[in-house]
Amino acid sequence: MTVRIGWIGLGRMGEAMAKRLVKAGHAVYVWNRTASKAAPLADAGASIVGSKQDLAGCDIVFTMVSTTDDLKQVLFDEGGLVAGATRPRIVVDSSSISQEGSAEIRARLEAMGVGYLCSPVSGNAKVAKAGKLLQVASGPQALYTEVEPYLQAMARKVMWVGEGELARIWKIAHNTMFGVIIQNLCEITVLAEKAGIPRHIFLESINDSVLGSMYTKYKTPMLTNLTFDQVTFTPKLLLKDMDLGLAAARAHGVAMPSAAATRESVARLVGRGHEDIDFAVLLVETAKDAGLELKSENRKMSDGLES
Numbered sequence: 001m002t003v004r005i006g007w008i009g010l011g012r013m014g015e016a017m018a019k020r021l022v023k024a025g026h027a028v029y030v031w032n033r034t035a036s037k038a039a040p041l042a043d044a045g046a047s048i049v050g051s052k053q054d055l056a057g058c059d060i061v062f063t064m065v066s067t068t069d070d071l072k073q074v075l076f077d078e079g080g081l082v083a084g085a086t087r088p089r090i091v092v093d094s095s096s097i098s099q100e101g102s103a104e105i106r107a108r109l110e111a112m113g114v115g116y117l118c119s120p121v122s123g124n125a126k127v128a129k130a131g132k133l134l135q136v137a138s139g140p141q142a143l144y145t146e147v148e149p150y151l152q153a154m155a156r157k158v159m160w161v162g163e164g165e166l167a168r169i170w171k172i173a174h175n176t177m178f179g180v181i182i183q184n185l186c187e188i189t190v191l192a193e194k195a196g197i198p199r200h201i202f203l204e205s206i207n208d209s210v211l212g213s214m215y216t217k218y219k220t221p222m223l224t225n226l227t228f229d230q231v232t233f234t235p236k237l238l239l240k241d242m243d244l245g246l247a248a249a250r251a252h253g254v255a256m257p258s259a260a261a262t263r264e265s266v267a268r269l270v271g272r273g274h275e276d277i278d279f280a281v282l283l284v285e286t287a288k289d290a291g292l293e294l295k296s297e298n299r300k301m302s303d304g305l306e307s
């Protein structure tokens with residue numbers, strides 16, 4: 001029998017991930033709060049539904065929204081996915097949310113007989129589109145085994161990291177490093193440029209050094225050409241993640257000085273009004289702090305994500 005898959009949340013990440021499920025040949029039913037954003041999924045072959053409860057009859061429903069409160073809202077509030085008499089068998093959430101919020105959601109879903117897997121990802125929408133996400137999961141291992149083929153349709157690699165909310169801790173740790181790396185990459189790029197090394201040459205050399213990564217490579221064209229309007233992730237979402245990282249560090253008694261400094265830098269970026277823009281705009285602010293006004297180097301460059 002065909003497994004019916006539901007999807008809630010077609011933002012930058014959700015759209016790219018749901019499309020991969022459709023392209024893999026699965027029957028996918030989608031809902032988004034802003035209905036117009038669902039149109040590209042219909043073009044790809046998904047079925048659009050009019051309400052969250054229209055997905056309640058699905059076997060598995062994936063969610064990709066912004067925060068813990070948003071996830072609670074789409075699941076439990078009036079008209080929410082599990083607020084009616086019919087409920088899906090399994091909910092798989094990929095949003096970046098807190099461990100505590102996730103545990104509360106697990107308790108409520110499991111009390112209703114709905115299985116719950118946390119499954120955050122590493123990678124942005126372009127990485128997702130290219131099928132290069134890393135997707136981890138935690139929760140009951142039997143559930144993971146059942147859901148694994150669908151995760152594999154979306155990611156280059158999938159991993160089960162343990163029971164309960166451990167995948168949330170994984171994601172929080174991952175995104176703390178994500179923030180710390182961009183902070184330091186911006187600092188050293190400004191240092192190199194102010195000293196006289198052209199930005200694209202410096203970034204290319206870092207990418208080809210032992211320190212280069214998929215992340216430093218895919219941020220390089222944006223940092224070189226200052227195309228921050230091509231938003232992958234906003235300063236506000238990064239601030240949320242740095243706060244989650246520091247809260248987890250406090251809860252587990254771990255000192256994280258580099259994360260603490262980065263959190264303040266990202267908070268300043270948000271405070272300066274950078275909203276609908278990529279978080280890599282941090283480069284411009286770092287340069288300003290050094291008395292340097294950056295210009296685009298207008299170079300055609302690869303981000304390493306071409307399929």
Ligand SMILES: NC(=O)c1ccc[n+]([C@@H]2O[C@H](COP(=O)([O-])OP(=O)(O)OC[C@H]3O[C@@H](n4cnc5c(N)ncnc54)[C@H](OP(=O)(O)O)[C@@H]3O)[C@@H](O)[C@H]2O)c1
Nearest residue numbers: 009010011012013033034065066070095096123124232233
């Ligand atoms: N962007 C990245 O590179 C990246 C990478 C990994 C993980 N993440 C995480 O993935 C999640 C989504 O990120 P994104 O970049 O895709 O964000 P986004 O583009 O802002 O999309 C957010 C999605 O959630 C929906 N949503 C938010 N609050 C809602 C609510 N209360 N009720 C119903 N729908 C709601 C939005 O609906 P509308 O369209 O109606 O606004 C939209 O579909 C976040 O937790 C983020 O931290 C992002």
